[in-house]
Amino acid sequence: MTNRFENKVVVVTGATSGIGLATAKAFSQEGASVFITGRRQDALDAAVTAIGGRVTGVRGDMATFADIDRLYDAVQQKHAQIDVVFANAGGGGFAPLGAITEEQFDQTFDTNVKGTLFTVQKALPLLKDGGAIVLTGSTAGIEGTPAFSVYSASKAAVRNFARSWILDLKDRGIRVNVVSPGATRTPGLVGLAGEDAEKQQGLLAFLGSRIPLGRVGEPEEIAKVVLFLASDAASFVNGAEFFVDGGQAQV
Template sequence: MNKLDKRVAVITGGNSGIGLATARTYIQAGAQVVIVGRRGDAIEAAVAELGGRACGVTGDVADIETHDRVATLVSERFGKADIYVANAGGIRIQPSAEVTPADYDMQFLANARGTFFGVQRIMPLLNDGGSIILVSSIATHKVLDGHAVYGGTKAAIEAFARSWALELKDRRIRVNVLSPGPTDTPIIGKLGLPAEAAPMIEEQSARMIPFGRMGGADDLARAALFLASDDSRFVTGVNLAVDGGLTLA
């Protein structure tokens, strides 16, 4: 029997990288999936790839209206949802002295505000016994160069998770955090760094990781499947680092 048979999952940032790999894994496990992303063309391409068990919503998670439209779609098409993965986010690597208010706002709006109001809007539609997964980062507890603002945004959502795990306990809705280490996804090209720096970042990351390689999107998707399924039915309020042991180094 498929682990997510007859379940409905919403995945923000579901058109690429970890989000797309998670959508693919959930569908293979029997779920129907709603993916959310900013670019309509990317959402259309991802839905076409994922097939008939997927549908999409185009919108910026920093915009409350996006979450309202997601909730409306879920209500009208499925009635309820079972899984919510807050994966969408933004990052800009830079020393604190170079951070502008626009840089700061971009990251906090996408990562903290987008996560908070996405979960707020979906809460009434989640079936009792459901699962909320917030995608954070090892940057909240391992200091990485240029990650002060980004790490701050992710620390905020980890605080949200602890509160929500208790707020939703009577409904048996589990709230957990998934913290990737360096992962080989398209976000590498969106870090605000020169394009020629990407191979160097990947090589340096691989050298730092005890397992000797960067994570893959599928590595995170497998962990997200565990947190969404009944395999983790007695797990809530945890922060699962999927980083090849980097936080131990």
């Protein structure tokens, strides 16, 4: 383990489970002061304990302006600037065309698009020049998936944010990149199969069978790529989308 992020301040949204939790833990282990968000206090407290090191939990929904403001107020109480923002909070469910509701559309786009946009925009006064932004996309953003069009469209929007924001931020030298996981063993993914453990395993096996490497990914594997994109090792990587999908979207 290195100390690539010693004395760095990192914000990770949606960090109480899955990819966000694994990434926050990895940043902490490499010396960063980490601020995480989650919507449930009990899950947030458990995540803070699991991450360890210099970590601060701030309860909030990143689709709500007041909660985003509370996050950055908490950062300002301890630090003068932010080095890295990992805008990870997101989610979505299945509904085929013909059954999509206004509520589902609004919830998905509020979380994945509005939340990502304003998490980044409200960070800008604190984000240091030469800092790094990493957005969570998805292989769904470039693939057609039955009954998943709303989520997929939201992730396509996130991908274009990076393309456009690198132009808006070029004078400040702030890099913006996207990490796009394929099927990954997270509570959010297995939860799509309901509470039955056998159905959950069946879903993971089915998804793994569609991946050239023959298995789903692990959150820690996604975290490694996020840390790369946030680090000086990626100093000339900007506006890119990194697929961490075992080849899922490449064939």
